Amino acid sequence: MKQILVNPKDKKAFLEDVPAPLCNDNGVLIQVHYLLISTGTELAPFTRPADSYLKKAIGDKDFRKKAINFVKSKGIKKSIELLRGTSNSSPTGYSGAGIIVDVGKNITGLRIGDKVAYAGARHAEIVYAPRNFVAKLPGNVGFREAAFATLGSIAMQAVRRAEVKLGETVLVIGLGLVGQLVNQLLQVAGCNVIASDLSEKKIVLAREFGLEKSITANKEDVVKEVMNYTDQVGVDAVIICAQSPRN
Numbered sequence: 001m002k003q004i005l006v007n008p009k010d011k012k013a014f015l016e017d018v019p020a021p022l023c024n025d026n027g028v029l030i031q032v033h034y035l036l037i038s039t040g041t042e043l044a045p046f047t048r049p050a051d052s053y054l055k056k057a058i059g060d061k062d063f064r065k066k067a068i069n070f071v072k073s074k075g076i077k078k079s080i081e082l083l084r085g086t087s088n089s090s091p092t093g094y095s096g097a098g099i100i101v102d103v104g105k106n107i108t109g110l111r112i113g114d115k116v117a118y119a120g121a122r123h124a125e126i127v128y129a130p131r132n133f134v135a136k137l138p139g140n141v142g143f144r145e146a147a148f149a150t151l152g153s154i155a156m157q158a159v160r161r162a163e164v165k166l167g168e169t170v171l172v173i174g175l176g177l178v179g180q181l182v183n184q185l186l187q188v189a190g191c192n193v194i195a196s197d198l199s200e201k202k203i204v205l206a207r208e209f210g211l212e213k214s215i216t217a218n219k220e221d222v223v224k225e226v227m228n229y230t231d232q233v234g235v236d237a238v239i240i241c242a243q244s245p246r247n
Contacts (some may be wrong), residue, residue: 001094003124005089006042011073021128028110028134033143035096035123038151040176040243042092060232093123094208095150097143108133117149148181155181155241159189162237166190171226171235173217174242182239194229194243197242 001020006013023029039219046113093120103110115137121127127202155178170186172179175197186193187210196215197203203214215225226235 001125003091003122004093006092007089014089018087018124020126022075023104023128024130025104025106025150027104027128027130028100028107029114030096030116030118030121030129030134031098031101031123032098032123032127032134034098034147035093035149036147037093038177038239040178041094085107088196091122091124094120095147095198096121096123096148097129098127098151099138101126104131110134115143115146117146117148145203151177152181154178155185157184158182158239158241162239164191164237165187167231168192168236169194169230171196171222171238172196173222173238173240175199175206176241180206180209182241183211186239187211194226194235209214 001018003018004013005016014054019028044125046062051092060138095118097115100110100112100114100116103112110131117135117137118127119133120122120128120183121122121133135149137143158178159182164186167190169192171184172195175195179195179197182201183193183206185194194213194215195203195206195211196217197206198216198218200216203211203216209216213225213229215222227233
């Protein structure tokens with residue numbers, strides 16, 4: 001089967017023929033019909049400096065724990081190659097939709113032929129996904145729309161964690177894929193949405209989906225614009241959907 005691989009060192013993505021995955025007892029195999037490219041997440045390896053992993057391991061306790069586990073499972077040589085940016089190309093992707101072609105023996109509620117959305121599996125013709133990362137599609141949802149399910153769930157969780165209520169005002173920082181979805185979900189929840197981004201294209205897209213107040217972050221003072229728009233009251237919540245190397 002064909003799979004998309006990326007090589008951060010050469011800044012290239014390419015198709016490769018690889019063996020199809022085997023089906024684990026606790027998951028399913030899916031023949032992919034649509035996959036989603038998450039540009040922010042998937043382009044990160046092409047822009048990350050070679051020493052960023054080491055810096056992150058020093059300063060981030062959770063990442064340090066993951067790094068130690070990586071060394072234990074992959075070995076010293078593979079870990080050093082990753083830090084130097086000389087490791088072999090790796091798969092990318094984590095969201096898509098397709099049809100189940102094999103089912104693990106411990107799986108209930110899913111069967112061969114079911115149309116599903118999946119998370120956590122790479123860009124390939126056939127993927128394996130654990131049961132908790134697979135959702136059966138309602139009859140009125142197509143593969144193209146279902147490929148957004150992972151990003152949709154991330155956006156929905158952001159709105160849930162913000163605990164916003166009907167009529168409240170929310171500032172969304174960043175209008176990438178997740179930010180666009182957060183904007184729409186907040187409107188459905190009855191919130192007043194203000195959003196900022198560096199890209200005027202993304203702002204135009206958000207306005208097409210009902211955004212009333214937008215701020216071009218590199219041309220306007222975000223705090224000043226927010227305070228003026230809300231009659232100096234401010235917002236009830238802020239949801240950050242922007243990528244940054246700093247907290």
